[in-house]
Amino acid sequence: GKTQRSIDVAAHAGTTFDGQHLFQLAEDRIQKIDPKTGRVLATIPAPGGGGDSGLTWAEGTLWVGQYRDRKIYQIDPQTGAILRTIESNRFVTGVTWIDGELWHGTWEGDESDLRRVDPRTGEVLERLEMPPGVGVSGLESDGGDLFFCGGGRSGKVRTVRRPKRGSATGRGSEIPVDSTRK
Known part of the structure; x- marks a missing residue:
């Protein structure tokens, strides 16, 4: 298809949407983005410090995969606090x-x-x-x-x-x- 619009923000290995905002992995951080303006509204640390490999939204929280350490983290989207760690x-x-x-x-x-x-x-x-x-x-x-x-x-x-x-x-x-x- 044809590109309808693009947002110029740093991007790495995961994007998700909570129904109102985009969240984007960008190396060692997760950016909360206003999809209408493209403006970064907030930033929290990524749990893998740049080794993250996937991002999704569920249960009111972010879920982040970490490639090399073989983990999945559930994190608070406001603070970046790790709420749960799942080992693989x-x-x-x-x-x-x-x-x-x-x-x-x-x-x-x-x-x-x-x-x-x-x-x-x-x-x-x-x-x-x-x-x-x-x-x-x-x-x-x-x-x-x-x-x-x-x-x-x-x-x-x-x-x-x-x-x-x-x-x-x-x-x-x-x-x-x-x-x-x-």
Whole structure:
């Protein structure tokens, strides 16, 4: 499509919207931006100090992925205070919420997956494995049943359909994704 408008602000590895303001990761900080004027209204520290890898809004708070330290932080959007830390056993490459569920992308070596995790405990509830060699370098949802995954060096964005709730996959499932739409 055609660019309708752009906002000239520093940007790094994540953008989210709370319904009124944009929030943008910019190296070691998160900027709160007025989308009408493009003006930065406030800045809080990013929990990863520049190593952050994804940003989403849910439950009135910001959720930030941290790549190398393999963590997801829930933070107060006013102060930047860390409210909760979730550990992962793989590099965190993106975070998103969909229908009250926290999902994050991983990528390590030749393996990548999308994971639904319990936001209170960090327990992995569901995994969608990508085919070998398909990396996930960012994650967003359409608010419905689709995930959009950045493809790293491939320059592609892949679409992955979320499994239907109540299907045979159930809780704790691992689902290989053998085809992705390009």
